[in-house]
Amino acid sequence: MPDTGEVQDSRTDQAEESAYAKGFDAGYKAGAATGAEEEMASLLPPYTILPGVSAKEVMEAGLQRFLPRLQPLLKPEEVHVRLEQSLALKKPLSVVRLGDGELLALAHDTVLPLAHAKAAGPFLTRAGITLPDYEARDRLAEAVRGADIIGIPASRLPTYQGLLFPVLRYYGIGHDPHRFTISTINYALHEHRLLQPLLLNRQVLVIGNKAEPLAEVLSASGVHITGTVAPVNGFRDVPGALAATAQHTFDIALVASGIPAVVICQTIAAELGKVALDFGHLADKLISGELTYDDDAS
Template sequence: MEEALERGRYEGGEMLLEQAVPAGFSSGDLTLREVIAAGVEALRPRLLPLIDAAGVYHAFEAALAEGRPISVVRLGDGELLALAHDAVYDAETVRREAPFLAAAGLVVPDHAARARLAEAVRQATIVGVPISRRRHFGQLLGPALAANGIDLRALRLTESTINYSLYQTGLLTRLLAGRRTLVIGNAAPGLAERLQQAGFAVTGVITPVRGFPDIDRVIGEAAAARDSFDLALVAAGIPAVVIASLLAAQFGKAALDFGHLADHIASRPPGQI
């Protein structure tokens, strides 16, 4: 095991440094960490800025105050693999490496769903992207978007855990205060109960959301309730990206892809979020 780990460390790092050193030179006492840090600094102009939690909060506040649509969606490994199937990886590879996708709302192959997801990313106001450089996270971000004709550098970006950042900084409760909230997803009833117990106005619940086939029904129900909510929290797996984007684009609403934070809040003691 240790030998395999050492080989992985070498081939994934030190060997690349070894190959990059020009002939006639030695890397001497340079460490891989030093080289990477220097390289990142040299490439700083190519790094993509991320809007922090305060910036996302203020974007929501401004949009709500001015009656403008805003959607904040998030791309994790599920969303990226959904975009990547039969575009970066074949569908069988994605099925094998990501058996959780069906539970997250997408049964591959589904090219129509992939196209719908890609369009939602293009339409979104702000897109959360992973910081992790693991294989199906940061490493897949560029290829998955490019394979669907999405220019990563044209997007306004935040971190993919922006939902938790808003929650942990207390900005989520400030955003919800005094606003009519629609909650969407399988955890919506429990989430709605906790929010109401904590004094927030939940004016609608749409549940369940059974994957991509349910998106149009959910949007139809939201359309019927469009005059009764200001902000939507959408916790519906991969379809949440599409739903949040459509709520903003079609109805001029504010929508946040809420993810598993809905389950966390639903599990809190009564009166607490």
């Protein structure tokens, strides 16, 4: 057992991390609010002020003008229906997700200089790609182009929607309301209690470095796991993972393998005729117990 000092140190570290996180959140919100007010001030005519009106109020009023230009995304219930229909009819369907990692991978030496992409994505190697990797980038673009449903970020920050639309334009991927949903669709399916009905009485294959512990969690809750495929340490493991996948019998594959998950999911649908869902970090949260699969029950 750890001694009292070690336990106390651990608690102190946790308290400091928690305090830091709260401070960061408060600082970020304060900075964002200040930035919005400064931006609004820069748009006012010279020698004028606008008393008693916040930047948020101005944005809310101005947004009304642009409501006709809003573009819909598939809701969790609609994605669930598509998944259920594909499973029932034994038709292929791939659900992939684009976050900052995928977008930086697609953007390097296309819409962003390599140095900029590397500076913005120090985490990319852990996510499955080391820049530059033009073969992986082009394979990723091909997979996005061929995916059935694409999750895109709601965040308008520079490495999210700030990259999304330039990347889509560069690769000639148009916005089809029947193809796009939120990039957190994996969490949304869980939150809306749609994941468990989806997997009920289905043969499920789990793919990724944490495939075995995730399979154990799901199996303990009654999911029929037919196999696991691991490891997937970046794009170099994609061919082997796909070859192993082809040896299994399954209805739906849950893929948690970082950026390569996009390629794996799309290929499973296109070449094996199966349903594949980019499961992402939902796997980690189920394994750790932060989220519980049984909470997903209706």
